[in-house]
Amino acid sequence: MYVHSRNALACLAAAFVLSACDGRQSVLAPSGTDALSVFDLARVMFIGAVVLWLLVGTLFIYVTRINPREMSRRKAEILIVGGGVVFPVLLLGALLVYSLPLMNAPRLADEGLRVHITAEQWWWRVDYELPDGTRIPSANELRLPVGTRTGLVLNAKKVIHSFWVPALGGKTDMIPGRETFQSLQPVTAGVYRGQCAEFCGASHALMAFETVAMEPEDFAAWLEAEARDAQPPATAPARRGAKIFAREGCGGCHTVRGTDAVGQVGPDLTHVGSRKSLAAGILDVTAEDFADWIGHTDAIKPEVAMPSYDFLPREDLAALGIYLEGLK
Amino acid sequence: MTQITEKQEAREFHAEATSVWRITFGPLLWAVHFVVSYSATAVVCAKGGDVGVLRLGIGIGTFLALAGIAWLGWRAWQQWDTLRNRGWENDTGTSQDRHQFLGHAAFLLAAISFIGVVYVALPPLLIESCQ
Structure with a gap:
């Protein structure tokens, strides 16, 4: 049990570090003008918050531990009105003036x-x-x-x-x-x-x-x-896949430009083979993943509108996968 | 003698009625500025009006509101009279205490209203579009 939880912890730590390094979906690895300005804003806010926290903490320790004497009325008034009203109003005002124009870009x-x-x-x-x-x-x-x-x-x-x-x-x-x-x-x-x-x-x-x-x-x-329109299938299995695609009525929902498939319900598949992912960022663009997806849509993406074609023989799904993967 | 003092008290108490009203004027200006700014922005953005004119209008309205609140604040500051009479508490129930307390409250409300108006005005003045 102990070893288990330690492994889990190690995995968690590794996942955290790796996901931070990867940066493909991270605000901490900005690669666009707008993300860069948000990142700058976040740094200013974070560093500012840390400085303020340290200042208030130090002041608190000073008045309660280091120098816990009664303060003169004048000093106390300056501290309360200055530190409690004037300073935060000016600071928040300055942060507003700095951050609001960032929303224009x-x-x-x-x-x-x-x-x-x-x-x-x-x-x-x-x-x-x-x-x-x-x-x-x-x-x-x-x-x-x-x-x-x-x-x-x-x-x-x-x-x-x-x-x-x-x-x-x-x-x-x-x-x-x-x-x-x-x-x-x-x-x-x-x-x-x-x-x-x-x-x-x-x-x-x-x-x-x-x-x-x-x-x-x-x-x-x-x-x-x-x-451009879709390239016609180049190999025998791909041509078989194209036939199955037509036979099963896939074109009722999907468009493959240059063919009879002109459906508008689902995603355009004209160049689906040249994309970086399948099923909206979930699967890889390989013939196997296409076959998996078509056969088990609801298992991969719960409640998805596309029905599972699990009644198709494995060979047919494989041929469909080869055809779609070839739509570069 | 006592009767005269009581009458005098009653008269002075009555005189403060206007200054009870006056403490609401700062927040009232803030509220008017808020409602007008927000509704004008909503209407102009929904109907596709000129955003430049809207921002200029909000700028002028903000200037007027701030000037009004600053004037009210100055009046309240004088009424509070805290520099001459350095007490934060006005709790003895005399007419002078009532007078100063209302000045104190009006001044603080004017201060918060001033800040409120500035913060309401900053987004339309710094953001250039309806999006």
Whole structure:
């Protein structure tokens, strides 16, 4: 029992340290303009709080232990009015003046690119809008160019969600029937994890997404590829998977551009094989994980709208997995 | 003799009625500033009005409210008369004590109202959009 709990403690400590080092979903490893200013604010507040705590503590020890004499009336008045009224009012006022303008940046307009993100239960509909009005639908992953401010137009389908990529910026609620806006400006290329930050039902904790910040030229190339139709399946198993996809009516809910699948209920799968995660940040993009997901949706994501295709033979699920993984 | 003093007391007690009213004026200005600022912001943001004009308006309203509260505070400070008469307690029930106590209360309420108005005004003056 003792060894057990010690192991558990060690694991907990390791998890804590590792999660802090990883930084893919941490406000302590800021990689966006807005996250950096929030981090600065947090440091100012924390250091300020520590200094104040030490000052008050020292003063308390001084008047109760070191020099516990009766104070002159004048001294006491200065201490109470000065330390209890004037000082906190000025300090809080200064902190307000410093912190309030920080709220402007995340509301700044985009510099050309806008991404419409609609929160569904429990995934993200993503739609890139270019300055010329062209729309490029995608899902469950957000790609942003480094160095420019991209606007995010946020909506929700049925319940309230909240959009949050801790390493890039603050969070913004996504409210059904009410459009909200936030912009993000990554400063270093990398992959950061976003997470729904407002309880939205059974699989709220399983509603995540990867955010990929790319150098502008890489981003332009990726966007061009994303705008294309799906590649036709290249291998025999993939072609078999495509047939099963059509036979089982997957296209009733999902779109694979360039095929007959034009459903709008679930995520767009045109380039699902090139994403960094499957099922909104939960699984890896491998043929095996696709097969697992399609066969056991409700076990992996409780109460999800997509039915489990557990009646399909293993070979069919495997073929579907190969087909979808090949949709690069 | 006693009767005269009682009459005089009653008259002075009555005279303080206006200053009982006066202690509410600071918080009243704060409340008006608060309601007007918040409702104007809500209306302008919901109907898509000019945020610049709104912020200018809140700035002018804040200046007026602060000037009014500062004047009330100054009047109350004089009535409290704490520099000449350095007692924090006014608890003897004489007309002078009542007079000073009301000044004291009005001054403290003016001070908190001043701070309240400044803190209410800071967000619209420092944040440039409705979002």
